[in-house]
Amino acid sequence: MALILHAASTNKNTYKAxxxxxxxxVQVQLAPNFEMGVSNKTPEFLKLNPLGKVPVLETPDGPVFESNAIARYVARLKGDSSLLxxxxxxxAHVDQWIDFSSLEIDANILKVLLPRVGFAPYLAPVEEAANAALKRALGALNTHLASSTYLVGHTVTLADIITTLNLYLGFTKVLVKSFTSEFPHVERYFWTLVNQPNFRKVLGQVKQTEAIIPIPSAKKPVKETKPKAKEQPKKEAKPEPEKPAELAEEEAPKPKAKNPLDLLPPSKLILDEWKRLYSNTKTNFREVAIKGFWDMYDPEGYSLWFCDYKYQDENTVSFVTLNKVGGFLQRMDLARKYAFGKMLVIGSQPPFKVKGLWLFRGQEIPQFVIDECYDMELYEWTKVDLSDEAQKERVNQMIEDYEPFEGEPLLDAKCFK
Structure with a gap:
């Protein structure tokens, strides 16, 4: 018998397993034609979970309910798995972080969300207390992640899967950028995890909410009027409350507005041609690629920017620093059509320095990049002054991975193209 998961396909608790x-x-199949509010009320389902709650995993040895228990069951199915x-x-630490994120993060996110979608009365003091508790929890998580890529050890565990999905409901529904920016290590952790291939396969592309769901407006009392003779009073249909976010089906995507960068005048610098030249030049890099870049460069249509990580003293662990840069480049994928970048990790001993060079379409850093890639705020950005020969030479050295760079060896050099 295959493992059958009974739940809505958009339930964040379903995603854990x-x-x-x-x-x-492991092969886990979603129950076909599952309809929340219908399928989970049938006698057959109530034999699996008498409370009618989802998700429920149907196994050859009997049903398992409660999402964390289901995820643990799936994690144990592979004997040599490192998930636990x-x-x-x-x-013990995996269990610790699962409990922490469930009780301190998920529970408080739901206290904010459910009243705003009509599934609990809205009480301002309750929401205020939930937000305060959530900030304490995210602060503790942020401190832990300052020196760690993952919650436990050096690979993804079930703690990361469940914590990320508890954060997922918040990031996509109620935690706007102004709230999460107080916790940069939590942001970096969340975006790194949701863009891992195994997460991406289940979640698709994740986008942070731009606005919190508004507070439901109080209903005005309706004046009673006597019905006319021989006329039956009409019963007003009560509007059904919106489904909780973790159960709601996703809306059809709206057509995207045209990117303002596509409306700029044509440029002599064809970005794809430069990227091909960079990739295909194996020898005489200065004479071929660097010279070719300046021959192509269009100062009217493009601009060059240096970036320096604001918190270099935190870069005390090499693999964490490299993962930080890798995650940044992964999240910059939205700008691939309009940008080229080099990121250097510098030094043989900690703290390592992270510095970069970016070529952007237009005269400013594109606003959509600033809005959607939280890492941008973690760097100081300086526009390159091409009249300064020293800055121009620095551009050359960063493009070609010149070493030693500013007197230090390169730990790594990554290219965004």
């Missing part, structure tokens, strides 16, 4: 299954290579930790203390 599906992502764990992707990491373990490789030592007793790691296993």
């Amino acid at each position: 599906l992502i764990a299954a992707e990491y373990n290579g 930790g490789s030592s007793l203390i790691d296993q």
